[in-house]
Amino acid sequence: MGGETKASGAARAARRVGRWGGLAAAVWLLAASPLLWAHAHVGDTYPEDGATLEQPPERLELQFDAPIRLTRYEVTGPQGAVALGETPLGQPTQAHIAVPAQPLPPGEYEVEWRGLAEDGHSMSGGYRFTVRE
Ligand SMILES: [Cu+2]
Incomplete structure (x- = not known):
């Protein structure tokens, strides 16, 4: 029961974060990766x-x-x-x-x-x- 609540909470959060969250993650990866940054x-x-x-x-x-x-x-x-x-x-x-x-x-x-x-x-x-x- 508790697990189900946790899972649906995570799914809601994922939906809420949605596309903008993915974009932010991509930007963060670009900014944080030393290899990409140094190139x-x-x-x-x-x-x-x-x-x-x-x-x-x-x-x-x-x-x-x-x-x-x-x-x-x-x-x-x-x-x-x-x-x-x-x-x-x-x-x-x-x-x-x-x-x-x-x-x-x-x-x-x-x-x-x-x-x-x-x-x-x-x-x-x-x-x-x-x-x-
Ligand atoms: Cu390089």
Whole structure:
């Protein structure tokens, strides 16, 4: 009898928690799992991939969802490799990387990067943008 009451109580609670409870559990798992937390994904870039800018960007940015250590960072423009005064290579892990860019002449640019997440996974990516004449 007592067992039945307990079971139906649990079933009621499960129904009440329902779908939102499942979602909350999934979010909690994502937030709490050290493996998933340490693995980094690139979120946003500035400029956005494929963007066309009227003015040259003052800086180039990468935003990850977890800290990474950059091991390669190259910008190629209409005149070849772009010399960067200050690169984030060798700096401690960070989730937001901003590289000052001297005035970039009009043309197409490609940013290529490589890095290591805190879980040791290597990552790489790139994006392109255009500075309009
Ligand atoms: Cu990983």
